[in-house]
Amino acid sequence: MRRPWMLLPVGLGLGVVGFALAYWLVTHEPRSRLRSPQAELAWLQHEFQLTPAQFEKVTALHEAYRPRCAELCRRIHEQNRRLEEAALRTNAPTTELRSLVLETGRARDECRQAMLEHLYAVSREMPPEAASRYLRLMLSSTCVIEDARNVHQIHTDGTHAAGSYHE
Amino acid sequence: MNPHDSVNKAADDAALGRLLKQWEVPKAPPPGFSREVWRRIDRATRPQPLPGPRYWARFLNILSHPRVAVGGLALIVLVGTGAGVLKGQARAEQLTDALQGRYVQSIDPFSHRVR
Numbered sequence: 001m002r003r004p005w006m007l008l009p010v011g012l013g014l015g016v017v018g019f020a021l022a023y024w025l026v027t028h029e030p031r032s033r034l035r036s037p038q039a040e041l042a043w044l045q046h047e048f049q050l051t052p053a054q055f056e057k058v059t060a061l062h063e064a065y066r067p068r069c070a071e072l073c074r075r076i077h078e079q080n081r082r083l084e085e086a087a088l089r090t091n092a093p094t095t096e097l098r099s100l101v102l103e104t105g106r107a108r109d110e111c112r113q114a115m116l117e118h119l120y121a122v123s124r125e126m127p128p129e130a131a132s133r134y135l136r137l138m139l140s141s142t143c144v145i146e147d148a149r150n151v152h153q154i155h156t157d158g159t160h161a162a163g164s165y166h167e
Numbered sequence: 168m169n170p171h172d173s174v175n176k177a178a179d180d181a182a183l184g185r186l187l188k189q190w191e192v193p194k195a196p197p198p199g200f201s202r203e204v205w206r207r208i209d210r211a212t213r214p215q216p217l218p219g220p221r222y223w224a225r226f227l228n229i230l231s232h233p234r235v236a237v238g239g240l241a242l243i244v245l246v247g248t249g250a251g252v253l254k255g256q257a258r259a260e261q262l263t264d265a266l267q268g269r270y271v272q273s274i275d276p277f278s279h280r281v282r
Contacts, residue, residue: 005227005230007230007236007239007240008230010240011239011240011243011244012243014240014243014244014247015243015244015246015247016247017247018243018244018245018247018248018251019247019248019250019251019254020251021248021251022247022248022249022250022251022252022255023251023252023254023255023258024255025255026251026252026255026256026258026259027255027258027259027262029259030259030262030263030266031262033262033266034262034265034266039266039269040266040269040270040272040273041270042266043263043266043267043269043270044270047263047267062273062274065274066273069273069274069276072276073276076276108277111276111277115274115275118274119274137267138271138274141267141271141275141278142271142274142275142277142278143275143277143278
């Protein structure tokens with residue numbers, strides 16, 4: 001070999017090219033899914049291996065649920081705003097405040113019910129194994145079931161250990 | 168003092184005397200012995216020089232063997248590709264988590280606040 005010193009930059013260059021190529025190939029799919037207009041549904045299709053027919057039905061269910069979700073979102077936001085205003089106007093729980101707390105809770109419960117219905121509807125379009133995995137994942141990721149970290153745990157000795165409400 | 172002790176001492180002295188008569192002074196050290204000793208001491212105490220052009224020349228000489236060169240290149244490419252796969256997998260997991268988060272956010276109005 002006439003120029004052995006050339007091997008060093010060539011080797012390093014090939015190593016960098018190998019790194020970049022492997023990185024690009026491994027991350028290509030999730031990156032393209034993230035760029036797609038309905039990234040969240042693209043994730044659902046890939047994660048639960050939905051057939052085109054199943055994906056079409058799930059997409060339709062998702063699109064139908066979105067306006068309802070947005071309306072519930074708006075109601076909860078409005079309810080929270082009213083509750084905050086009322087709570088700041090006084091320094092003791094009034095009848096109005098109690099009623100607003102109950103209404104806020106009702107709006108939230110309604111949202112949880114709607115979400116649960118949606119989760120079941122989506123899972124019915126999936127194969128049994130995928131449906132079960134989907135429900136398990138969504139029940140642990142959404143607010144349908146209160147996260148154990150967000151509630152106070154009452155110990156047998158009567159002390160309270162507050163979990164972090166916000167992460 | 169025991170009379171036997173004085174007899175033994177006299178015998179030891181005689182043996183030592185015989186031994187001293189046999190002793191010969193060794194020949195003089197080889198020429199330059201002292202200089203060589205000092206040179207070695209000096210070399211041992213001096214800080215080691217950084218690999219110089221001689222080392223590089225030896226390294227490049229090793230690389231000039233086609234088998235070593237091909238093996239080295241293959242190793243570098245393999246290490247680079249392996250690192251790319253590992254780093255890519257970690258990033259792909261992050262992206263998948265982000266996508267899952269987006270789906271949860273799209274159906275759960277509380278996801279951005281509570282979780």
